[in-house]
Amino acid sequence: MDEWDARFDLDALKVPFRPRHIKKLGFYAEEGDSRLRRLKFDAAPETLCLWNFLLSENTRLAEDRARGFKLIGTMKDLGTVPVMAYAFRNLRAFYPDGAWWLPCIMESNSAALAVADSLGLNETLCPVRAMAGALAAQTDFPEPDLLICAAGATCDDFSAIAQFVNGMGHPIHWWELPYRRPPSEGEAAIMLPTGQTAPAELADIVRDELAMIKSLLESCAGYKLEDTTLSEAIRRANHSRNILRKIRKEVFMAPGIILSALELLITEMLIIHSCSDPDECNRVLESIFSLVSERKSRCEATEHCRVFWVNPPADIKAMNILEESGFRLCGTDFMFAHAIAPVPILPDPLSGLALSVLSDPMTGPSGQRAALIASECRKYNAEGVIVSRIPGASHCAYEGSVIKEEIGRELDIPVIEVEIPAVCDAYTAPLRNRLEALAETIIMRREKDK
Amino acid sequence: MNSCRALCSSPWIPRTIVSACRCDPVYAFELPCSPARPERSAASEGCCIWPRTFTEQAESGAFNCAVAAVTCDQARRSVEQWSRSSPVPVFHFNVPATAGPPALKLYKSECRRLAAFLCGVSRLEQPDFTAAYHPEAGCDSISPSGGIPLCLLGSHAPFPLHVMSEFLSEAGACIVIDGTESGPRFHHSISLSDSFCSSPLDQAAEETFYGTFDISTRPNSSFYRWLSIEIKKHQPKGVIVARNSWCDLWSVETIRIRNWLKIPVTEIVFTSGTLTQSIINRIDALVEACRQ
Numbered sequence: 001m002d003e004w005d006a007r008f009d010l011d012a013l014k015v016p017f018r019p020r021h022i023k024k025l026g027f028y029a030e031e032g033d034s035r036l037r038r039l040k041f042d043a044a045p046e047t048l049c050l051w052n053f054l055l056s057e058n059t060r061l062a063e064d065r066a067r068g069f070k071l072i073g074t075m076k077d078l079g080t081v082p083v084m085a086y087a088f089r090n091l092r093a094f095y096p097d098g099a100w101w102l103p104c105i106m107e108s109n110s111a112a113l114a115v116a117d118s119l120g121l122n123e124t125l126c127p128v129r130a131m132a133g134a135l136a137a138q139t140d141f142p143e144p145d146l147l148i149c150a151a152g153a154t155c156d157d158f159s160a161i162a163q164f165v166n167g168m169g170h171p172i173h174w175w176e177l178p179y180r181r182p183p184s185e186g187e188a189a190i191m192l193p194t195g196q197t198a199p200a201e202l203a204d205i206v207r208d209e210l211a212m213i214k215s216l217l218e219s220c221a222g223y224k225l226e227d228t229t230l231s232e233a234i235r236r237a238n239h240s241r242n243i244l245r246k247i248r249k250e251v252f253m254a255p256g257i258i259l260s261a262l263e264l265l266i267t268e269m270l271i272i273h274s275c276s277d278p279d280e281c282n283r284v285l286e287s288i289f290s291l292v293s294e295r296k297s298r299c300e301a302t303e304h305c306r307v308f309w310v311n312p313p314a315d316i317k318a319m320n321i322l323e324e325s326g327f328r329l330c331g332t333d334f335m336f337a338h339a340i341a342p343v344p345i346l347p348d349p350l351s352g353l354a355l356s357v358l359s360d361p362m363t364g365p366s367g368q369r370a371a372l373i374a375s376e377c378r379k380y381n382a383e384g385v386i387v388s389r390i391p392g393a394s395h396c397a398y399e400g401s402v403i404k405e406e407i408g409r410e411l412d413i414p415v416i417e418v419e420i421p422a423v424c425d426a427y428t429a430p431l432r433n434r435l436e437a438l439a440e441t442i443i444m445r446r447e448k449d450k
Numbered sequence: 451m452n453s454c455r456a457l458c459s460s461p462w463i464p465r466t467i468v469s470a471c472r473c474d475p476v477y478a479f480e481l482p483c484s485p486a487r488p489e490r491s492a493a494s495e496g497c498c499i500w501p502r503t504f505t506e507q508a509e510s511g512a513f514n515c516a517v518a519a520v521t522c523d524q525a526r527r528s529v530e531q532w533s534r535s536s537p538v539p540v541f542h543f544n545v546p547a548t549a550g551p552p553a554l555k556l557y558k559s560e561c562r563r564l565a566a567f568l569c570g571v572s573r574l575e576q577p578d579f580t581a582a583y584h585p586e587a588g589c590d591s592i593s594p595s596g597g598i599p600l601c602l603l604g605s606h607a608p609f610p611l612h613v614m615s616e617f618l619s620e621a622g623a624c625i626v627i628d629g630t631e632s633g634p635r636f637h638h639s640i641s642l643s644d645s646f647c648s649s650p651l652d653q654a655a656e657e658t659f660y661g662t663f664d665i666s667t668r669p670n671s672s673f674y675r676w677l678s679i680e681i682k683k684h685q686p687k688g689v690i691v692a693r694n695s696w697c698d699l700w701s702v703e704t705i706r707i708r709n710w711l712k713i714p715v716t717e718i719v720f721t722s723g724t725l726t727q728s729i730i731n732r733i734d735a736l737v738e739a740c741r742q
Binding site for chain 2: 119121124125149152153154155159160161162163164166167172175176177178179181184201204205206208209212365366392394395396398399401
């Protein structure tokens with residue numbers, strides 16, 4: 001970070017567009033995001049805009065509120081309610097769940113985790129407990145005007161913490177996110193954007209829920225939303241998703257590393273709610289796409305081991321360690337594949353959004369998620385899979401074995417599970433050992449296959 | 451007596467519907483303790499023991515099928531995995547997490563699917579509600595016997611209520627509020643006019659849906675309303691929250707219960723199917739605290 005900041009000269013900086021906020025990363029580190037000092041960055045004007053966009057979110061939310069926007073805190077659905085919110089000219093959306101990265105980004109500077117601990121929400125729970133701490137202490141993000149939370153096929157610790165937040169006195173509108181069971185024989189089924197099928201009845205139920213959410217958003221915004229306006233918002237969201245899909249394809253298929261794993265993680269994370277500003281999000285994504293396209297044109301092949309990464313790491317530094325251990329990303333599933341796939345454009349926009357909701361890989365059988373991962377591994381020639389376990393997360397105790405079994409059956413490539421805590425510094429050596437052992441396995445297999 | 455026996459994991463599965471399908475419902479909480487064999491589990495770190503105990507019970511040879519009501523992520527994933535290799539047919543019953551009209555629609559849909567599954571097991575063309583079980587209003591599962599009055603909360607305990615009752619009686623206490631699956635928070639009989647429901651199945655579904663007060667529902671304020679009424683009525687001196695190890699839902703709810711109540715709350719955590727010494731010690735300490 002210091003090296004990058006030393007090169008920073010705002011007047012000479014050739015950024016692809018003028019972002020709302022552009023500062024040295026040291027500014028954010030001084031403000032409390034101290035983990036930045038321990039990270040290695042893919043230093044380019046485009047990625048500087050990316051980091052500024054991410055790190056300035058809370059500031060932008062406060063500015064938007066001052067300009068008259070209402071803030072919608074949307075929880076757990078990871079990609080759908082924000083699309084609806086941005087159809088309104090005076091709403092902004094963000095994910096309070098994003099507080100799960102506060103213990104990482106802010107290290108010990110974050111009061112959120114200490115407050116969560118004082119409330120009794122201890123480390124047996126996933127780092128998303130920081131969300132409760134942040135809301136209790138009223139730090140880290142502005143109090144939203146409306147909280148909307150998906151419940152049902154979600155992880156237990158999040159569900160428990162969200163209910164705890166509700167019990168603290170924060171009104172929440174809950175909506176049913178049903179388990180995506182396979183259709184029964186003879187039952188009417190529908191095709192989803194990610195390729196799976198679901199009972200048509202479930203799509204109707206989710207559509208009813210989204211209709212209620214639309215009414216709530218209309219009350220918050222102060223006016224009724226036309227279907228044509230919502231359809232237009234879906235098209236804009238699909239445009240962003242399309243750019244991200246192109247970025248991923250370029251990165252995964254390049255002969256070498258054209259965007260570092262850390263920056264790819266951040267780029268992908270933008271898509272779930274456009275980091276509270278859809279217009280600037282598009283500009284950031286377009287600039288990253290230009291960057292990777294240009295780099296790909298002059299990229300030479302490298303010997304990095306090609307790996308598929310499953311689940312977002314609780315400590316983003318793990319992405320640096322991954323590359324230092326001889327890997328490059330050739331596939332990712334950060335738990336929101338449905339936010340990357342396009343929302344179906346249907347005459348009834350809410351029905352299209354309902355199909356998007358049901359595509360969430362986390363709401364269906366683990367075997368289906370594993371099959372999608374296997375398919376992507378095949379497409380991008382992955383040589384191994386890393387399943388990142390999130391400390392305390394209920395799904396991680398079960399998914400790893402299902403993914404291993406499926407990958408083993410379909411592809412016969414090595415799969416490892418690693419648990420990555422919110423700050424992995426004390427765990428760096430064993431993590432590197434495991435990654436390096438995987439790299440050695442992959443290299444041995446390459447030799448054997450020659 | 452029907453020839454089919456269905457092991458049901460929780461009273462979220464309406465007894466009326468199961469018996470209308472000519473199956474005898476046996477609820478897991480009614481069964482004696484079945485200690486889980488550790489080698490059954492692929493991963494015990496982070497995994498609640500309930501799936502293992504339920505699996506053991508279902509595969510004991512005593513049941514024709516199993517109905518697993520899923521109210522949490524762990525249950526959902528473990529049932530998904532187990533049902534692929536289970537020697538008995540398993541029905542994965544998805545309990546809605548919310549309480550609005552779409553959730554009721556989902557619940558009724560699950561009840562219809564359940565009926566179709568059970569009719570398949572019992573080789574019935576369609577459910578017969580004329581001879582089915584009908585819940586009685588206000589049935590209580592406990593008979594307080596004197597001693598320090600306590601409230602017992604929890605779900606999916608690895609052994610039936612009477613085991614806890616007997617132990618507490620020896621410790622000089624008794625359960626005056628049963629907040630487990632065997633108790634009234636799952637058996638509230640709601641009087642529904644027939645004209646509101648299109649069928650007996652829908653009626654049975656609505657009775658269970660509206661008459662169940664569970665911590666897994668979002669919001670779970672109905673559970674606290676029920677508990678508040680019961681506490682005023684029965685005046686317990688203390689509360690035991692009995693949960694399984696790695697159960698996030700009850701773990702976090704215990705914090706809220708403790709913050710909300712002005713009486714001592716003790717949490718006991720099951721890591722196996724037995725009352726361990728540490729659990730016994732905690733209960734003894736609670737009883738002692740309540741005496742003072």
